[in-house]
Amino acid sequence: MSFQNLQVDLEELPQAERIEFQPMAPDYPRQVLIGNLLVFAPIVLAASVTGLVLVLAFGTPASFVIGPLLPAIPLLLAALLVPLSVRRAKTAGFALRDHDIAFRRGVFFRKVVVLPFDRLQHAGVSSGPLQRRFGLASLKLYTAGASGIDLRIDGLTSEQAATLRERVLARAGSGDAG
Secondary structure, three states: OOOOOOOOOHHHHHOHHOOOOOOOOHHHHHHHHHHHHHHHHHHHHHHHHHHHHHHHOOOHHHHHHHHHHHHHHHHHHHHHHHHHHHHHHHHHHHEEEEEEEEEOOOOOOOEEEEEEHEEEEEEEEEOOOHHHOEEEEEEEEEOOOOOOOOEEEEEHHHHHHHHHHHHHHHHHHHHHOO
């Protein structure tokens, strides 16, 4: 038997751009918004108290400038990052296909991850307190030889996550995934 290494026609390969992605759960953007607000609110509050203490304790012209700027910095950061996080949640999507599962996300920098079932080693479902409040969960997929999560899909309903986990594991163990 002689070795062959035939050329692959790139036009015949499946195109990730042609995948029809399912949107994430409708409550996912709200969960992301509230999660971000829960992170930024204490930071803004701490910066506000620090700025007020600075003004009251020192009363110098510098403290009257720096004091109000302290809460302005995290407020500005929140005003930029929170809407981007929500937009990112709205653009996320997943697709379950015969041989793989795909996930996309991103606003400015788009990312599509396609994980073939024949590489799948383990799958898990998790949900934190805020996710549970909205009935959401995350699907975590692990491949052989990796030291961490290879694909994490946030924003699924709890039922979707459990169903996807079972289907993905059934395909991974069937031997016909690739």
